[in-house]
Amino acid sequence: MSFLQPFIEFDFMRRALLSCLCLSLSATPLGVILSLRRLSLAGDALSHAVLPGAAIGYLFFGMSTLAMGVGGLVAGLLVALVSGIISRTTLLKEDASFSGLYMGALALGITLISLKGSGMDLLNILFGSLLAVSHSALLTTSLICLASLLMLRVIYRPLIIDTFDSDFLRVGHRPLAIATHGLFLFLVVLNLVAGFQILGTLMSVGLMMVPAVSARFWAVRLVPTMIIASIIALLSSFIGLLLSWYSALPAGPAVVLCSAVFFLVSCLMGRANGWLARHSFRHSGASS
Secondary structure (H helix, E strand, C coil), X not given: CHHHHHHHHCHHHHXXXXXXXXXXXXXXXHHHHHHHCCCHHHHHHHHHHHHHHHHHHHHHXXXXXXXXXXXXXXXXXXXXXXXXXXXXXCCCCHXXXXXXXXXXXXXXXXXXXXXXXXXXXXXXXXXXXXXXCCHHHHHHHHHHHHHHHHHHHHHHHHHHHHHHCHHHHHHHCHHXXXXXXXXXXXXXXXXXXXXXXXXXXXXXXXXXHHHHHHHCCCCCCHHHHHHHHHHHHHHHHHHXXXXXXXXXXXXXXXXXXXHHHHHHHHHHHXXXXXXXXXXXXXXXXXXX
């Protein structure tokens, strides 16, 4: 088929699609759990929190994927740790403590990059370069995807119990609850670091959260919601890359824009909680 020609002919298009596939499989299910735990803002905050560490790696090693990735991982985990301490020692909840930290982290990261880098370097770090994904970056993303899925499988049961009935786990097994939450946030940061290398710090959370909240309009059970979210993320990536190729749009924003369109369609037509489904249910209830 002619519209598949870019993926057939060009290696960089295949690498871009495969990297998005990895993120769709590992990051999007984490986004579903974040939304269920009412920590959607945490994903956005942690994506910004990655930036200062990536900027420090950039200052010392230039545009080194490894240095910026390690720096971003350390910075993201540090912000998650500080946020946890604030939420447990003050009256603020965790999402509020994240909101108090992430804009400062974003501003610090941009300031550090501006000390050495050009405007183009800043744009690449903020918005990514999806069509310039290297073989090493794809390999790193693939390994992160595999490790995330394996670790999520290990902590899945206590994580879901803590998500739907946090008091049950924290009263009887408090150390397990703390360890599970810590590992979950580690997975979130790890996937945001992988996404940062592909979509940039501002766009990486888009493929994690937007398909996740879209899927909740199509399913009410957890596993089907995760599967639908991954499918929406993959379709957004595929369509976004084709739009980028044929319309000369920036690839990363095109992918996230497609996921936003899926979100609006889901709000309207989702069979579980979409506007049309709720409206028809109310109409049929009133008629009966």
